[in-house]
Amino acid sequence: MTAIMLQGTGSDVGKSVLTAGLCRVFANRGLTVRPFKPQNMSNNAAVTVDGGEIGRAQALQAQACRIAPSTLMNPVLLKPESDHTAQVIVRGRAKGHLHASSFIGGRAAFLPEVLTAFRTLCSQSDLVIVEGAGSPAEINLRQGDIANMGFARAANVPVVMIGDIDRGGVIASLAGTHAVLDPDDRELIKGFIVNRLRGDASIFQSGYDFIEKFTGWKGLGVLPWIDSIRELPSEDSIPEDVDCSAASRIEIAVPLMPRIANFDDLDALEGETHVKITRIRPGQPLPASAHVVFLPGSKATIADLQFFRRQGWDIDLAGHVRRGGYVFGLCGGYQMLGQTINDPDGIEGNPTTIPGLGLLEVDTVLTRDKQINQTSGMTLSDSARFSGYEIHCGETVRSHHRVMPLIRCDDRRLDGAISPDGRIAGCYVHRLFDMTGQRAAWLDRWGARSDGLDYTARVERALETVASTMESSLDIEGLLAIAR
Incomplete structure (x- = not known):
């Protein structure tokens, strides 16, 4: 040895x-x-x-x-x-x-x-x-x-x-x-x-x-x-915000909830010249200047959603949407964007059903079986490729035909959801933005251009x-x- x-x-x-x-x-x-x-x-x-x-x-x-x-x-x-x-x-x-x-x-x-x-x-x-x-x-x-x-x-x-x-x-x-x-x-x-x-x-x-x-x-x-x-990706410490140059075109606001998980999902976006990541700590409002509000993963979705509401961020988010802003939810953040979150077996505490933020017509049921798998595929709207992984408890289903799936995995499975106007979206795929083409497609949708950064090469x-x-x-x- x-x-x-x-x-x-x-x-x-x-x-x-x-x-x-x-x-x-x-x-x-x-x-x-x-x-x-x-x-x-x-x-x-x-x-x-x-x-x-x-x-x-x-x-x-x-x-x-x-x-x-x-x-x-x-x-x-x-x-x-x-x-x-x-x-x-x-x-x-x-x-x-x-x-x-x-x-x-x-x-x-x-x-x-x-x-x-x-x-x-x-x-x-x-x-x-x-x-x-x-x-x-x-x-x-x-x-x-x-x-x-x-x-x-x-x-x-x-x-x-x-x-x-x-x-x-x-x-x-x-x-x-x-x-x-x-x-x-x-x-x-x-x-x-x-x-x-x-x-x-x-x-x-x-x-x-x-x-x-x-x-x-x-x-x-x-x-x-x-x-x-x-x-390099950080494991335990949420990175500090870095001042961006005047060339920055869009601001992505990220509310920091107590049980945030996989906050490195934003690393590749943060490396882009035309992106400013602003992490919103408890007691601060979601900024009106934000182009995108990003809801990250959570180890305790129901508790973090309740915390989100106690901060008044749900009111800020509603105003952001009324102003035509974009919202993206990943994993637990995706679950929060839906109509309901049902925990019949008490996975996160006592059995309960709570209303979601109501921005996507999807419903989530938490389950004991955890989905853990590497995945790849493409977003349906632009055929841009992605490669990432899923770690989540629960199944989210689209509850209305107006809500379209966001991605198709290579195993033909459809995942995620996007609103009819394309402004609200979410899915379960961590590291979605790592691949250059996928990230460029999202930045184009949000009103910015990509540097063409090769994130893997940077690491x-x-x-x-x-x-x-x-x-x-x-x-x-x-x-x-x-x-x-």
């Missing part, structure tokens, strides 16, 4: 991107590399070729390895449904729910499944790069842990600790992590990386030396801030930039020696 695990002093210190970067570094060196994350918590999921769900970051890491994603790469995925419960996905399939009160003890039951998946990946590859979750310094979560040191101890995998200098306090973060860890856990940590340095690295040298002396860990380098990282360029920066800034041979 040859493996190494990247853990962090906190959440969002760059573990996912650095794992992807190292996957590309070693793939470029001719090694067979596999990514692995024992336990993930995210509503941003991807669909694998074997028809299961994994965290979006592991799909990107698989791309960095130049292989198709597999459910082996993220055997346990927790998808939060409320502040207290999460759906549990094991090897890509829903296996029930986990309550916060049983979180610590409940995770440990999944360790055998995690270790089996890890050992299978090891048998298929020269090197496995493991990503931790959160931070091992959260010692209140150590009991039953399968995401950080609990996994590392069980699998006997060496650890490299990552600290983020951009947020400040990186010396204290790394030294503090060393100080609070159990001695047996601490023994597994063999080195550290300082991430996201802006400016002259020599100014930090004395701090770097102190960390090495205090912890006894080998310093493996300081990574500079890499601008192209923003061109590949960003991965190569991250990898080349890691090659020049880190002790790659030292990392490989630790893994071995």
Whole structure:
């Protein structure tokens, strides 16, 4: 077995991107590399070729390895449904729910499944790069842990600790992590990386030396801030809005609901010069300047629709439609646009039926069977091709002949709906806008032109930039020696 695990002093210190970067570094060196994350918590999921769900970051890491994603790469995925419960996905399939009160003890039951998946990946590859979750310094979560040191101890995998200098306090973060860890856990940590340095690295040298002396860990380098990282899909953090040039022609407003899922559906649109994405946070109105209102996916459609109404966004949306604006709903957002959402089995709580926003003449019934599949096809109005995936509970049916289907899948299945005037539309296909022709067709309909951006090529360029920066800034041979 040859493996190494990247853990962090906190959440969002760059573990996912650095794992992807190292996957590309070693793939470029001719090694067979596999990514692995024992336990993930995210509503941003991807669909694998074997028809299961994994965290979006592991799909990107698989791309960095130049292989198709597999459910082996993220055997346990927790998808939060409320502040207290999460759906549990094991090897890509829903296996029930986990309550916060049983979180610590409940995770440990999944360790055998995690270790089996890890050992299978090891048998298929020269090197496995493991990503931790959160931070091992959260010692209140150590009991039953399968995401950080609990996994590392069980699998006997060496650890490299990552600290983020951009947020400040990186010396204290790394030294503090060393100080609070159990001695047996601490023994597994063999080195550290300082991430996201802006400016002259020599100014930090004395701090770097102190960390090495205090912890006894080998310093493996300081990574500079890499601008192209923003061109990679984000798993957990909703991107900040970026100011657009005066050339922008349309504004797409995205209301952010508590259980938003798969917010990376907008990544390809955001890369277009003539598009401005405005994310609307609670307490803000939907802007009258928006050309399009985009309703994203949701892990709890009924609860998020109720939240949408409490914000008064339903009133703003009605005004937007009266002014001739466009609306697009994807997955849970598509369900919200309909006449009713019926939950007879209490999938999202107590059995209930609630009115939708009434902008499409469709009705949804939530079901226990989750649809998980990769799909491709074309939009019926323009024959533009798409390729994406579906992850949803429920079936949506068109309730009036005036509402036409939006897309035809290659298996001849019709999906989605579009209003007679073409201004209101929705479907279940995540990543609908990734393909250049499909995205250009929507922008043309909404009143903008496309740059002809090749989104996949842009992600590949960003991965190569991250990898080349890691090659020049880190002790790659030292990392490989630790893994071995």
